[in-house]
Structures are given as C-alpha cells and as structure tokens.
Amino acid sequence: MTRLCVLWCVLATLLAAPLYAQTPPAGVTDAHPGLPPGPGRNIVIRTCSECHPIEIVTQQHLAADAWQKLVNLMADHGAVATKSELEQITAYLAEAFPPLPGDAGASPQGSCAGCDLRTRAVTP
Numbered sequence: 279m280t281r282l283c284v285l286w287c288v289l290a291t292l293l294a295a296p297l298y299a300q301t302p303p304a305g306v307t308d309a310h311p312g313l314p315p316g317p318g319r320n321i322v323i324r325t326c327s328e329c330h331p332i333e334i335v336t337q338q339h340l341a342a343d344a345w346q347k348l349v350n351l352m353a354d355h356g357a358v359a360t361k362s363e364l365e366q367i368t369a370y371l372a373e374a375f376p377p378l379p380g381d382a383g384a385s386p387q388g389s390c391a392g393c394d395l396r397t398r399a400v401t402p
C-alpha cells in the first residue's frame with residue numbers, strides 16, 4: 279500500500295509540475311509566439327491585447343520615436359499602464375519590431391496617409 283502511494287504520489291507530482299511552472303522558458307512558444315523574448319514582453323501582452331488582438335501590434339515595424347508616439351496614443355485611448363511601464367513597452371517594441379529595410383522611419387501617422395491603417399495596403 280505504502281509502496282503504491284509512493285509510486286502514484288511521485289507520478290502525480292511529476293504530471294502536475296508543468297501546471298505550476300510560473301513562466302515558460304525564454305523563447306518557448308506560449309499563446310503569443312509572435313513576440314520575441316525580452317524585458318517588457320509581459321507588460322506588452324497584458325496592456326496591448328486588452329482592446330485589440332496583439333497581432334495589431336506585432337504586425338507593425340516602426341522606428342523608436344514612432345513607437346513612442348503610438349504607445350502615447352494608445353495611452354490616450356485608455357491603455358492602462360504606469361509611466362515606467364509605458365517606457366518599457368516602447369523600449370521592447372522598438373527593439374523587437376524595428377522598421378523593415380526600406381521602410382525607415384515608418385510612422386502610423388506619417389507614412390500611412392491614404393492607405394488602410396490596418397493592412398497598410400494603399401487604397402487606389
């Protein structure tokens with residue numbers, strides 16, 4: 279009887295262990311594989327997926343100052359984060375999603391005039 283419990287208890291603990299794991303190891307796929315590991319990642323997921331899918335964010339490739347403007351704009355829209363969290367969000371996004379080659383300085387306000395804001399496809 280005792281022997282049996284030892285076996286089952288150990289097995290149960292092993293099986294349950296992943297459920298209690300606090301954070302997935304860096305780079306491991308969680309619900310948001312599109313976001314590379316880095317400081318500020320969790321704040322971005324928490325803050326920026328509240329009103330729209332996080333993909334709205336991860337499809338952007340912006341220069342640091344454009345990210346800054348965008349994050350401030352979202353704060354104006356009602357994104358809930360402290361000043362220091364907003365700074366971490368900006369730093370993370372600028373690092374993780376810089377402008378694509380040939381798209382330097384892209385800004386949601388500037389470069390997207392006359393194009394669809396969501397897809398960035400230029401509407402004829």
Ligand code: HEC
Pocket residue numbers: 322325326327328329330334335338348349352353355356357358367386387390395396
């Ligand atoms: C309180 C709601 C809310 C939160 C929280 C929020 N947003 Fe938004 N977001 C909006 C709304 C509303 C729009 C669409 C209107 C617009 O573009 O101004 C939008 C649009 C966007 C767009 C598309 C703009 C474009 O030019 O294509 C991006 C990118 C974006 N948000 C990023 C973020 C980021 C980064 C965060 C986290 C700091 C965030 N959002 C948090 C409300 C929010």
